[in-house]
Amino acid sequence: MNGAYPPEDLRSSHDGLKWAAVDPDVIPAWIADMDLPTAPAVIEALRRRANGDLGYPAWLLEANAGPLAEAFAERMSAKYGWAPDPSLVRAFNDLNQTLQVLLQIWTEPGDGVAVHTPAYPPFLSTLEVMRRRLRPIQFELVDGSWRSTVPDLSDCRVLLLVNPHNPTGRVFSREELVELAEHAERHDLLVIADEIHADLIYEPHRHIPFATILPERTVTVTSATKAFNLGGIRCSVAHFGHPGVRAALAAQPPFVYGSANLFGVEATVAAWRHGDAWLADTVALLDRNRRTIAERLPGSFGYLMPEATYLAWLNVGRPGMAEVFEREARVRLNDGAGFGPGGEQHVRLNFATTEPLLSELLDRLARAS
Secondary structure, three states, X not given: OOOOOOHHHHHHOOOOHHHHOOOOOOEEOOOOOOOOOOOHHHHHHHHHHHOOOOOOXXXXXXXXXXXXXXXXXXXXXXXXXXXXXXXHEEEEOOHHHHHHHHHHHHOOOOOEEEEEEOOOHHHHHHHHXXXXXXXXXXXXXXXXXXXXXXXXXXXXXXXXXXXXXXXXOOOOOHHHHHHHHHHHHHOOOEEEEEOOOOOOEOOOOOOOOHHHOOHHHEEEEEOOOOOOOOXXXXXXXXXXXXXXXXXXXXXXXXXXOOOOOHHHHHHHHHHHHHOHHHHHHHHHHHHHHHHHHHHHOOHHHOEOOOOEOOEEEEEOOOOOHHHHHHHHOOEEOEEHHHHOOOOOOEEEEEOOOOHHHHHHHHHHHHHHO
């Protein structure tokens, strides 16, 4: 089973942003890091590398970082029945960089980008800074599930699909993905499929890679960082199924977007090849935690158990409540306004923590509600 850091260790022995950015009496449940030790297989791989050869790796001149692409292809085949070509994989620092690269090489200022909203704030910020026009596909809560109606996408150049979805925790069904694929075909869209939360899905839901439905229009982006709590590792991959985007990237200078980090590759490969026992224990803990929230939080929080992720999307009925909860409950949450249309009356709670700490923060929120 996974161990757990006590709160005093999380504050004093670690310099992670999640805990360092709050006052000593505040419980942080905001940024998407876990309060859990790293998978032993990852630690062992990093130790082995640190005690060994730190020179140029054999894969240095390979844009896909060699073993990283192979490990990605193996994992997709074993877990999701998708056999991606490793030669079409490229390594990046993180998904935000990957999105910006794709928008830079494939779109122009003013082009429309369709995104399910509410949406991950850094993606929205990217669209704003790069002057790409947001086309919301609005999620609404219908009969106990998050649903959306796809609007006319004829004015768009890209569909940015986040599946599983952040912040709602929705896992798209095959029928929904097929419908989105039909829109992408009809309007000649590049589909950027962010599937970083795919390893954090709860039974009976299943992840379906979008590239299995529409391979030649899709660039799949993912990383081990969310499922294996490796946010500081700065390593991600993109599979370029879209031949036009592949050619556009190949036309760029070879190092203009950076290259893979030795330790990032080591950690990611170790996680994907040897970390599944740790991951199973972690998902079991997260499953218990999402159910505890349903049992313990008052109904006024408007909680729908997520189908994936470790993020609870709570409808608290009015804007600005994240500030209120931090001031009165001493719990830091993400304010929903930053997630764009549909987020204004919500807060996001990160429940990837120990069961005692989750119990304490839920007690605090209940008393402040």
